[in-house]
Amino acid sequence: MNKLGRKLFVSISVAVLLIFVLFVLLANLFMPKYYIYKTKEQLGEALSAVSELPEATWPEWVPQLEQRYHVTIVYDGAKKSENDLNESFLQQLAKKKVTLNKFWITEDSLEKVKAGSRVNKIYDQGKLKSSFYASFIPKDRYIVLIGLSMAYISDSIRMINGFILILALCSVLIIVLVVWLLSFRMTQPLKELGRVAKDISELRFRKARVGTRDEIGELAESINAMSDKLSAAHADLSRRNLNLRRFMADMTHELKTPVSLIQAYAEGIQDGLDDGSYAATILRQNASMARLIEEFLDFAKIERDELELAPVAIKELFRExxxxxxxxxxxxxxxxxxxxxxxxxPVIEADPAKLRMVFHNLLGNAFKYAADGRIDVSFERRDGEIQLVMSNRFSGEIVDASRLWEPFYVGESSRHKPASGTGLGLAIVRTILERHGFRCHAVTKDHTLYVFIVFKENSPHSV
Known part of the structure; x- marks a missing residue:
C-alpha cells in the first residue's frame, strides 16, 4: 500500500473506531435510562387506554390491550386486604405465565392507589436476571396492575457491545479493501501527473493520460494546458536565444569592420602615409559606427519602453x-x-511615436531596395481588420522572405554593399508591431517584395 493509501486507511480506521467507542460509551451511559423511559412510556399508554374505557365493559378489553401494548394486566377488588390482594395478583400473573419470586405491594403504596394516585414499582427478580416494572392505578372498585417484564439492561448492553465489536472488525476489513481500491484509483492518476510534472521540470514536455472525470481529471487538463504553453514558451525562448546569439555575432561583425578600418587609417596617419583622405575615411567610418550603435540602442529600447497608447489616424500618420x-x-x-x-x-489604438518609426523604417527599406523607381502602397479592409500592403521590385535574390524580419539580415550575401545597411530596420518594425498585438509578414513573387501589415481597428470611429 502506498503512502496515500496508508494515510487514508489510518484516517478512516481511526474515525470508524472513534465512532464505535463513542457509541459504546453512550450505550453504557444512557441505554439503561432510555430503556426505563421507553418502558414507562409504554406502560403509560396502556394506563391511559385502561382509564378511558367504560366502567361496565372495561374488563372485556383487557386481552386486546395486553396484545396491543405487550403488557400484562391483572386486577382485583380494592376492599381486599393487603395480603389477599398480593396473593391474588401473584396467582393471576402466574396464570399469564409471569412468574415472580419477588413481588409485594406495601400498605403505604396501597393507600396511595386507593386515594387515586398512580404508583410505579420495579421488582428485581435476582437470579432470573430480569425485573418487573409494575404500575398500580384505581379503576372503579378495582385496583389494576399493569406490568412489563424487563431483561437486565446490563446483559443487553454486553450483547450490544459484543455485536459492535464484531461490526468493528468487519468494518476494518471492509475499510482495508475499499481504501486499497480507492487509493489505487486515486494514486495511479496522481503518479502519472507526478511523472508528467517531473518530465516538464526536465524540459520534456508531454501530456498526462488520465481518464477520470473528477477534480484529478481537471488537474490533468490544467497540467496538459500548462505543458503546451510551457512547450511553446520554451520553443519561443530557444528561438529568441538563438536569435540573440546570432544578433551578438552579427553585431560584433558589424562593429569589427569600422573599428578595424579606423585603427588601420589611424596607424597610417601615425606612420606618415596619409595622402589627405585618411582623416575623412576615419570620420566616415566613425559616423557609420555611431549610426550602427544608435540603431542598436533603438532596437534594445523597443522591448523595454512602455507603450503610450493613443488614438491614431493611421492613413494620416502614414502620409505624414x-x-x-x-x-x-x-x-x-x-x-x-x-x-x-x-x-x-480609421482610428487605431497605438503609440504614435512607435508607429511613426514603423512607417519610417518600412518606407526607408522600400526606397533603399526599389529597383524600378516605383513603390506601391495600398490600404484595404480584410476580415474586419485594416491591412497595409507595400510592394516594390528588387534586384538580386531573396531566398527566404520570412528572414527579412531578423536582425542584420539584408537579403544578400554581401554585407559591404553601401546600400545594404544594418538589417535592423525591419527587425524593429516586427518588434513594435508584435508589442501592439499587430501582425506582419512578407512574400516575394516575380522579383517583387510584398510586405503586409495588419492592424486591429480598436475604435469604430473615423476622423
Missing part, C-alpha cells in the same frame, strides 16, 4: 511619414503610389 521622404523621392526619381481602398480615416 511619407512626406518626410519627399526630397529623397525627387533626388532618386522614385514614385510612391498610394491606393486607398479604405473609406474614411
Amino acid at each position: 511619414c511619407a512626406h518626410t521622404f519627399g526630397i529623397e523621392l525627387e533626388s532618386r526619381r522614385l514614385e510612391l503610389a498610394i491606393r486607398d481602398e479604405l473609406p474614411g480615416n
Whole structure:
C-alpha cells in the first residue's frame, strides 16, 4: 500500500473506531435510562387506554390491550386486604405465565392507589436476571396492575457491545479493501501527473493520460494546458536565444569592420602615409559606427519602453511619414503610389511615436531596395481588420522572405554593399508591431517584395 493509501486507511480506521467507542460509551451511559423511559412510556399508554374505557365493559378489553401494548394486566377488588390482594395478583400473573419470586405491594403504596394516585414499582427478580416494572392505578372498585417484564439492561448492553465489536472488525476489513481500491484509483492518476510534472521540470514536455472525470481529471487538463504553453514558451525562448546569439555575432561583425578600418587609417596617419583622405575615411567610418550603435540602442529600447497608447489616424500618420521622404523621392526619381481602398480615416489604438518609426523604417527599406523607381502602397479592409500592403521590385535574390524580419539580415550575401545597411530596420518594425498585438509578414513573387501589415481597428470611429 502506498503512502496515500496508508494515510487514508489510518484516517478512516481511526474515525470508524472513534465512532464505535463513542457509541459504546453512550450505550453504557444512557441505554439503561432510555430503556426505563421507553418502558414507562409504554406502560403509560396502556394506563391511559385502561382509564378511558367504560366502567361496565372495561374488563372485556383487557386481552386486546395486553396484545396491543405487550403488557400484562391483572386486577382485583380494592376492599381486599393487603395480603389477599398480593396473593391474588401473584396467582393471576402466574396464570399469564409471569412468574415472580419477588413481588409485594406495601400498605403505604396501597393507600396511595386507593386515594387515586398512580404508583410505579420495579421488582428485581435476582437470579432470573430480569425485573418487573409494575404500575398500580384505581379503576372503579378495582385496583389494576399493569406490568412489563424487563431483561437486565446490563446483559443487553454486553450483547450490544459484543455485536459492535464484531461490526468493528468487519468494518476494518471492509475499510482495508475499499481504501486499497480507492487509493489505487486515486494514486495511479496522481503518479502519472507526478511523472508528467517531473518530465516538464526536465524540459520534456508531454501530456498526462488520465481518464477520470473528477477534480484529478481537471488537474490533468490544467497540467496538459500548462505543458503546451510551457512547450511553446520554451520553443519561443530557444528561438529568441538563438536569435540573440546570432544578433551578438552579427553585431560584433558589424562593429569589427569600422573599428578595424579606423585603427588601420589611424596607424597610417601615425606612420606618415596619409595622402589627405585618411582623416575623412576615419570620420566616415566613425559616423557609420555611431549610426550602427544608435540603431542598436533603438532596437534594445523597443522591448523595454512602455507603450503610450493613443488614438491614431493611421492613413494620416502614414502620409505624414511619407512626406518626410519627399526630397529623397525627387533626388532618386522614385514614385510612391498610394491606393486607398479604405473609406474614411480609421482610428487605431497605438503609440504614435512607435508607429511613426514603423512607417519610417518600412518606407526607408522600400526606397533603399526599389529597383524600378516605383513603390506601391495600398490600404484595404480584410476580415474586419485594416491591412497595409507595400510592394516594390528588387534586384538580386531573396531566398527566404520570412528572414527579412531578423536582425542584420539584408537579403544578400554581401554585407559591404553601401546600400545594404544594418538589417535592423525591419527587425524593429516586427518588434513594435508584435508589442501592439499587430501582425506582419512578407512574400516575394516575380522579383517583387510584398510586405503586409495588419492592424486591429480598436475604435469604430473615423476622423
